[in-house]
Every structure is written in C-alpha cells, then in structure tokens.
Amino acid sequence: MTLSHTIASAPGKVLLTGGYLVLEQQFQGLVVGTSARFYTIITPSDEPGIQVRSPQFDGGNWHYTLTVQPDFQLTPSSSGTSRNPFVEASLRFTLALVREKVGRSAFGVLSTDCIITILGDNDFYSQQAQLEKLGLDSSYGSLAGLPPFADTMTSLKDVHKTGLGSSAALTTSLVAALCAHFKAVDLDNQKDRTLVHNLAQFVHCFAQGKVGSGFDVSAAVWGSHRYRRFNPQVLASIMDQQVDGTLLLKHLSADSFGWDNEVAPFKLPPGFDLILADIDAGSHTPTLVGKVLAWRKANPTTANALWVELGSYNSKVEQVLRDLTTAEQKEPVLYKAVIEKCSRHKASEWASLPETNEVISKMVQLVHNFGHVRRLLREMSQLSEVPIEPIEQTQLLEACLEVEGTVIAGVPGAGGYDAIFCIVLSDKAKQQVRQVWQGWSALSVGPLLSKADSKGVTLVELADVPGLANSL
Numbered sequence: 001m002t003l004s005h006t007i008a009s010a011p012g013k014v015l016l017t018g019g020y021l022v023l024e025q026q027f028q029g030l031v032v033g034t035s036a037r038f039y040t041i042i043t044p045s046d047e048p049g050i051q052v053r054s055p056q057f058d059g060g061n062w063h064y065t066l067t068v069q070p071d072f073q074l075t076p077s078s079s080g081t082s083r084n085p086f087v088e089a090s091l092r093f094t095l096a097l098v099r100e101k102v103g104r105s106a107f108g109v110l111s112t113d114c115i116i117t118i119l120g121d122n123d124f125y126s127q128q129a130q131l132e133k134l135g136l137d138s139s140y141g142s143l144a145g146l147p148p149f150a151d152t153m154t155s156l157k158d159v160h161k162t163g164l165g166s167s168a169a170l171t172t173s174l175v176a177a178l179c180a181h182f183k184a185v186d187l188d189n190q191k192d193r194t195l196v197h198n199l200a201q202f203v204h205c206f207a208q209g210k211v212g213s214g215f216d217v218s219a220a221v222w223g224s225h226r227y228r229r230f231n232p233q234v235l236a237s238i239m240d241q242q243v244d245g246t247l248l249l250k251h252l253s254a255d256s257f258g259w260d261n262e263v264a265p266f267k268l269p270p271g272f273d274l275i276l277a278d279i280d281a282g283s284h285t286p287t288l289v290g291k292v293l294a295w296r297k298a299n300p301t302t303a304n305a306l307w308v309e310l311g312s313y314n315s316k317v318e319q320v321l322r323d324l325t326t327a328e329q330k331e332p333v334l335y336k337a338v339i340e341k342c343s344r345h346k347a348s349e350w351a352s353l354p355e356t357n358e359v360i361s362k363m364v365q366l367v368h369n370f371g372h373v374r375r376l377l378r379e380m381s382q383l384s385e386v387p388i389e390p391i392e393q394t395q396l397l398e399a400c401l402e403v404e405g406t407v408i409a410g411v412p413g414a415g416g417y418d419a420i421f422c423i424v425l426s427d428k429a430k431q432q433v434r435q436v437w438q439g440w441s442a443l444s445v446g447p448l449l450s451k452a453d454s455k456g457v458t459l460v461e462l463a464d465v466p467g468l469a470n471s472l
C-alpha cells in the first residue's frame with residue numbers, strides 16, 4: 001500500500017506564569033502557544049530506510065533502518081554526537097506504538113521507507129548569521145524580510161536557540177506526523193490527541209534523559225492553556241530503551257491509569273498582543289532550575305510560603321485575564337473603549353483615570369497582580385541567589401512599562417538573561433516597545449516575530465504554509 005505525504009505542525013510556547021512552580025503538581029502555569037511552529041513532512045520514498053533531514057542545519061541528516069522481524073528494531077546509521085536523540089526516540093517509540101495500534105499484520109504491509117523533513121520557524125533560532133550575510137541589522141523589519149526556514153549556517157549543537165521550545169515542538173510534530181501518516185490516530189479525536197500527547201511526553205522525557213514538567217510538550221499539543229503537570233511516576237516506570245509497543249500503548253492510551261495532568265483552555269483577552277524578545281546574554285536553564293530547587297530543599301519553610309504566595313498571584317493573573325475576556329463578550333462597546341483609553345496611558349496611570357467601570361478596574365487589578373508576581377520572582381532571585389529577574393532585566397522591563405499601552409512585561413519560564421515578553425494594547429505600543437529594545441545598550445535585545453496563537457498540533461497542507469514546498 002502506498003501513502004501520500006503527511007505534514008504535522010506544532011507550536012512553540014511562552015510560559016507567562018508558573019516558572020519553577022509547574023514542576024510540582026500542586027501548582028499551575030499559564031502557557032501561551034506561539035505563531036512560530038515546527039513542521040514535519042513525511043514523504044514516501046523508493047529508497048530503502050528512513051531518511052531524516054533538517055535542511056536549516058549543517059549536518060542535519062540522519063538515516064535509520066527499521067526491521068520488524070524477528071525483533072522490532074530501529075538502527076541509526078550515524079553514531080556518537082552526530083545522533084539526534086529527539087528524532088531517534090520519536091521514531092523508535094512512535095513506530096513501535098503505531099505497529100501495535102494499527103495491528104502487526106496491517107503494519108507489516110505498509111512501507112516505512114520515507115524521507116522526513118523537519119522545519120522550524122525562524123523564531124526558534126538566532127538569525128544573526130543570515131542577517132549579517134545580507135548586511136541587515138537585527139530589527140523586526142529585517143527579520144520579517146528573511147526567507148522562511150532560513151539556513152542557520154551552523155549545526156544544531158552550536159545554534160543559539162531562543163527559548164520557544166524547539167525540542168518539544170519538534171518531537172510533537174514528528175510524533176503526530178508519524179501517527180497520522182500510518183493512520184494510527186485521527187487528530188480531531190480527543191482520545192487520539194491525548195495518546196499523541198502522552199507519547200510525545202514520553203519521547204521528550206526519554207530523549208532529554210529525565211521527566212521534566214512537560215508544559216512545553218503540552219503547549220505543543222494543546223496550544224495555550226493553564227497547565228497542571230502529570231504525576232512523574234506515570235512515565236518513570238516505562239523510561240526504558242527496551243520498552244515495547246504493547247507496554248507503550250497500555251501506558252500511554254487516553255484511558256490509561258495514572259495520567260492526571262490538567263489542561264484548561266486559555267486565550268489572551270481581545271486586543272491583548274504578546275510580543276517577545278530574545279536576549280543575547282542567555283542563561284543555562286537547567287543550572288537555574290538546579291540552584292533554585294537546591295535552595296528550596298534547604299529552606300522548605302520559607303520556600304513553601306513563597307511558592308504558595310506566588311501560586312496565588314499567578315492564579316489571580318489568570319482569573320483577571322479570563323474576566324476580561326468575559327467582559328468583552330458581555331459589553332463589547334465598553335470593553336473596546338477601555339482598551340482604547342488604556343492604550344493611550346501608561347499602565348501605572350490607569351488607577352487614576354477619571355472613569356470608573358468594571359473593565360478599568362480589572363485592568364488595574366491585572367497590573368497590580370502581575371506586579372506581585374514579579375516582586376515574588378525577584379524575592380526568589382534574592383533568596384536563592386539565582387538571577388531569575390536580574391536587575392538588568394528589571395530595568396529593561398520597567399522601560400517597556402513606561403510605554404503607553406504596555407500592560408505587562410516579564411521574564412518567561414525560568415527567567416534569567418534569556419528572553420522577555422510584553423503584552424501591549426496597540427500597534428503603536430508594539431512599535432514603541434520594539435524601539436526601546438533596539439535602543440537598549442545594556443543588553444543585546446533581539447525582537448522575535450512570534451505572536452500568541454492558541455492553536456495546538458494540526459495537520460496542514462503543503463500549499464498552506466509559505467516556504468514549505470521550497471524547503472523540500
């Protein structure tokens with residue numbers, strides 16, 4: 001039987017609230033999907049084996065041989081550092097599970113010879129080399145002029161990533177594309193989507209060598225949502241290279257016992273635009289996380305109180321954002337007028353505007369609650385001596401908040417010197433914030449093109465995505 005090509009796409013993420021806390025089931029995080037996405041294209045081939053290409057990278061080529069008799073085995077032809085753990089784990093475990101799901105005899109008649117092309121939106125990686133080659137600065141306009149899926153002119157090992165979650169979006173798009181290509185799932189079916197989620201979490205954890213919080217894979221599958229993690233035990237028991245398809249299907253199916261993660265859909269309120277910047281200084285997230293957790297362990301009483309207070313302000317931020325969405329549905333005219341009005345003033349001035357109404361008071365509460373979130377993150381920084389919102393970032397965020405129409409400015413995820421996000425109310429504010437970034441000399445601040453996009457993993461057609469066909 002021959003199959004035509006299949007393309008699956010999954011988004012990147014920004015963790016607005018819940019950094020560090022989402023590692024624990026007791027707490028939740030607010031994660032927003034990005035318009036930057038990964039695409040996996042599977043094309044049947046006459047050449048034997050599975051060839052995987054990442055044309056944006058030097059050395060982005062891997063070849064695998066799959067045998068099913070006498071044992072199911074995936075053998076990579078590359079070795080050592082040139083192997084790609086995320087691609088390899090996606091292929092090994094997804095194909096094993098697919099074979100079990102579609103039935104061994106049905107799988108036996110399918111050809112698995114194919115070419116798999118992996119493409120990530122430019123926003124996932126620093127575009128500095130392309131911009132320099134073209135003699136362009138790193139402004140928003142220059143970035144927007146680059147071709148889609150531009151060559152990074154470096155290897156995956158050396159590329160500067162921007163923190164949108166490339167490995168999670170890659171894993172999710174590859175797992176979903178394989179499942180869909182071999183007709184093991186229908187992504188419109190909730191249980192099948194849950195299977196894709198559980199499998200992508202397993203693959204991602206296996207490839208990174210530990211069970212993490214999983215919010216990045218969750219965002220790649222479900223898009224924007226309020227996230228509560230799964231019990232890590234659900235994966236710990238099957239984290240084994242030798243795990244077979246039967247066991248995988250049993251543990252990863254939607255009905256399987258133990259999956260207690262929560263996904264509550266979420267969208268930014270109308271008129272709220274998310275903009276992002278990559279900070280060139282960068283931080284090593286695992287080091288930050290390791291130090292914060294070590295401090296938490298050594299100081300349980302202080303840390304617990306801080307975690308609980310921060311968790312409560314994180315929830316308040318989410319609730320006000322939800323209330324604003326409801327207010328827009330109930331009173332669209334008033335809501336629009338308030339957004340208009342607030343876009344012409346600094347957030348610090350909103351509390352003293354002469355008008356009083358429910359929407360303005362929600363806007364003021366949002367600013368107030370997010371101020372507390374940042375205060376508590378700075379307290380965490382000071383107590384643990386980890387630069388989560390370091391002073392250089394505080395100064396930049398405060399400058400962004402001086403722009404009329406900026407609602408929120410913060411460090412996403414684990415914080416550090418990696419990135420910042422702002423939520424603004426107008427195009428003018430967007431431009432002005434980007435001007436602040438461009439003129440900022442204390443840190444090198446590079447804008448990203450991404451917007452918020454709440455859509456999770458999907459199948460797409462070649463013609464629907466500019467640049468996709470040219471990259472094949």
Ligand SMILES: Nc1ncnc2c1ncn2[C@@H]1O[C@H](COP(=O)(O)OP(=O)(O)OP(=O)(O)O)[C@@H](O)[C@H]1O
Pocket residue numbers: 054056084085086087118119120124156157161162163164165166167168170208
């Ligand atoms: N385009 C790609 N093609 C193939 N593999 C990729 C691609 N992009 C990322 N990867 C895989 O993901 C790995 C990077 O994962 P890692 O966990 O280090 O970063 P990350 O936390 O996902 O980064 P970020 O959030 O900054 O994007 C790469 O080493 C590679 O194995």
Ligand SMILES: C[C@@](O)(CCOP(=O)(O)O)CC(=O)O
Pocket residue numbers: 015018019020021022023163212213214215285289412413414415
């Ligand atoms: C600190 C942490 O909660 C968030 C890290 O997020 P990011 O990779 O910085 O987006 C760790 C995690 O959940 O993986």
